[in-house]
Amino acid sequence: MLFVGCSENSISATTKRNLRSFEKRKQAGETQLDMNKPKTIGFFSSQLNGEVILRNDKKGEGNQAPLTVHELMLETATKYPDLIALGIKKVNEWETITYIEYYELCRKAAKSLLKLDLERFHGVGILGCNSIEWLVANIASIFAGGISVGIFPQNSPQNCRFIADNSEANIFMVEDDWQLQKILKVQNHLPHLKAIVQLKGKLRKKLPHLYSWEEFLKLGVTISDEMLDRIIDSQKPNQCCMVVYTAGTTGPPKAVMISHDNITWTSAAVLQSLPYTYAPENQEILVSYLPLCLITVQIFEIWIPITIGASIFFAEPDAIKVEGSLINTLREVRPTTFFGIPEVWEEIQQKLKLDQMSATSFKKNMIVWAKKVGLKTNLNREHDAHSPFNFRVAKKLIYERVRRNLGLDRCLQFLSSGAGLSKETQEFFLSYDITLLQIYGMTECTGPHSVSIEKEFKLLSCGKAIPGSNSLLRQKDEDGMGEFFIWGRHISMGYLNNEYKTKKVFDPKGWLHTGDMGILDNEGFIHITGRIEEIIITNEGERIFPVPIEDMLKNNIPIICHAMIVGNQAKFLSVLLTLKCEVNEDTGEPRSILTKEVINFCRRNNSKATKVTDITNNQDPVIDDIIQRGIDEINEQTDYDSHKILKWKVLEKDFSITGGELGPTSKMRRSHITRMYQTTIASFYI
Incomplete structure (x- = not known):
């Protein structure tokens, strides 16, 4: 079993007090946003200490009470204290921590950040691969009133310098010595930097203001719970808690400001569309392997799991390399939902093709037959709700075996995010009775804007907009194609320190101009053709x-x-x-x-x-x-x-x-x- 019964005895007195305070506000209909009414503000900001108007949907679907990240985490940790939250493999065994341990560890790390003099609305750079320490550093940065800043592990020292300077980073969290050396090369150019923490491994050399993870966690013992809670209580859902840097494929990286409400509302909105299972009866089991500095990955591998009390197990750092270890992790963990990008699906497709090529003549013929049956059945399923007999036979003989070999036999949904998922790849997986459900979105809308579901599936479509959001097309041509404008509480706050770009991309009425061209059909399905700059x-x-x-x-x-x-x-x-x-x-x-x-x-x-x-x-x-x-x-x-x-x-x-x-x-x-x-x-x- 991956979870055990809940016990209130494992919850500390401080956590119980915080929960009572939160529940009291909920019963009174009061939120962190109400406790300190903001001054006159607009939909967007380009300053880290700015506040924005939340886009409440008049229909009610986008009208949920706003939450801070701490309120979300507190609610889950006290609801499912003894459920396994995170797991990582060390040597040949999985080490796990429960939700209450997860929450308390984040508080402990937040106190240590305060001891290192993390200033309000200043960055905490996190540079490394997915791990328990990465998630704790991310959430602790927010608890402590700082700004979480995930950085691609492959980034150069110069890119790290730009991000640190742009976000006024006080602290750097680096995975190991290799990542540490990048920061040491540029630290003399970082006027806001106060300390560096190495998350894993022993320090090769003791330097001033450099700490191991173990040393770091001990720093906060002199910081009181009351001091941390004062900072937590001062946070509001419409304030920035994270800066996400775009990939920079069409120009220099842009610093997108993400609010507490962006994270908590988007996670809840996606859950209204996708059939995740909920703890404790049917706890979701997920694998984290994609770079957590991507906001879409964070939504699906950090924030949705926290919202529903899911278990996250971390893959090895080489998971998405060619012939990496991802499949081995999937076979061990057997996730109930799998989230991928086109490159990952193409790698799996290649593996299945090679397996077919190396099969015996009889088995190869069986696979070819089963794939034809699978593709035909899945393409016609909206016209024929009943599976034919040959499809059921193929499922027993081929499809179920393929899923077991991939470690996906318990998977109830297969999600794909990012541009470039070809029709050929989608049809290939349909032939194995695996429906790749496309997600459309961008960093500027906190990741997902639309999601596909198996009950309403259209090939080459990105599904429908998440509840509480809106889509429209501007400057449509004779074929009905235009640029997508989108609206909702998932729309980010704006670009940090770039008011010109913010006003250009986000209009005064709260709409995000995506730069993506496509079609919105009569049933509300979104079809993306490409970006304007690619035309x-x-x-x-x-x-x-x-x-x-x-x-x-x-x-x-x-x-x-x-x-x-x-x-x-x-x-x-x-x-x-x-x-x-x-x-x-x-x-x-x-x-x-x-x-x-x-x-x-x-x-x-x-x-x-x-x-x-x-x-x-x-x-x-x-x-x-x-x-x-x-x-x-x-x-x-x-x-x-x-x-x-x-x-x-x-x-x-x-x-x-x-x-x-x-x-x-x-x-x-x-x-x-x-x-x-x-x-x-x-x-x-x-």
Whole structure:
């Protein structure tokens, strides 16, 4: 069993007192927001100490009483004190802590932050991989009146310096010595920095104002509960508690200010749409493995779990690397909901393809048959509610076995967030009776704005807006496509220290201008086509969205890893292609050796290529012909020359985060790639 019975004896006197105070306010209909009426304010702010108007929906769905992060955590910790909250594997055993231990540990860490002189509305940078310490540092920063600032583990010292300076960070929490060295390189340029805490491992060298995690937790013993509670009680739902830095795929990272209410309301709103199970009878079991500095990941791996009393188990740091340990963790934990991004689903898809290729002839035929049955049944299910007999047979023989092998046999929902989930990938999983439920959103709306559910599922749709929020399209064309504007209590406070950008993206009536183009159909389903800055304008003034074409290229030509369409203000389109190749596990750098899958593909098509350099510069006529045929299939779908891909080039190196072509979330940085390969692109149009 992953949880035990609740016991009030495990709750400290201070926690009980805080709970009584919170319940008294709830019964009186009073919130932290009411206790100190704000001055005249608007929907947005660009200052860390600013306050904003909450967008209450007149219909009532967005009208829930606002909560602070502490109130949310306190309520769950006292409701489910002895349920397992967090688990992490050490050696060969899982070590766990309960919800009351989780809450008390956050308070203990918050006192230590106050001892280190964390100032109100000043940043606490958290640099490292997912762990119990990461979550505690995150929540403790908020309890102590600071601003939680998650940072991508791959960030350079210069990026860390920018974030620390921008958020006026007083404290840095670093995972290990490798991350510590980044901060030590730039600490002389950080005027607000007061201390650094290393979350894991022994300190290699004792330095002033540097503490191990164990040393840090002992610092706060002289800070009273009353002092911490005064700071907690001063916090209001409409104030900032977190700054999230965007991935910067279309420009410099932007610092998005997230309020207490953004977090607590968004978590509750998503739960109104998705069929999560609730503790204690049916406790959700989840795996945390995606970077927690992403707000969407935090909503699904920190805040929704706290809201419903779920158990979170942490994967190993190498979980999402090629051939990483994620599947092993899933098999051990067997989560009840799985949250992924397109890159993760593609990795799982690749694994299933390789398993099929290595199967015996009989089993391979069984898989092919089952996949055809699965896809046909799932695509037709809105017309036929009853599963045919052959589908039920295939489920017993293939689908259930695949889920067990992936560790997803207890999963009730499979969620996917982020751009780039192709139709081919969605249909692949449908053929295994796994429905990938797409989520649409952005950092500026605290992660999710719309979610898909299995009862109302549309292929290539991102579902419907969460309850209490609104969507509308502006500047629609004749096909009904326009830019999405969205509204609700999930809309963030604004951009830190950037009033100009805040006023440009967030309008005075409270709407967020997303920059995403798409269609809102008659049933309320959201269909995203692409971002405005990605649109290619031909020399005839026609608009072309590159992503669907790029997805088709990767589908038609299995050896392609990345495809980037170019051709702005040109007579025709061209494309830069990269091949699937092995990756250096330590650095993330792509190697020149092709993956086993690509080499096998080459052998089946009479090509001897084993390296990228065997194919570049048109050295392999067989592969050149395969690429051209894949492109020709796409060109046949249009009668306009300006919409056809007439030139292409295979690049000598795949795109990567370390190379700068991909952002931290593996999205292509198109403007950066265009600058890198401007000579190549220019040669297409000579």
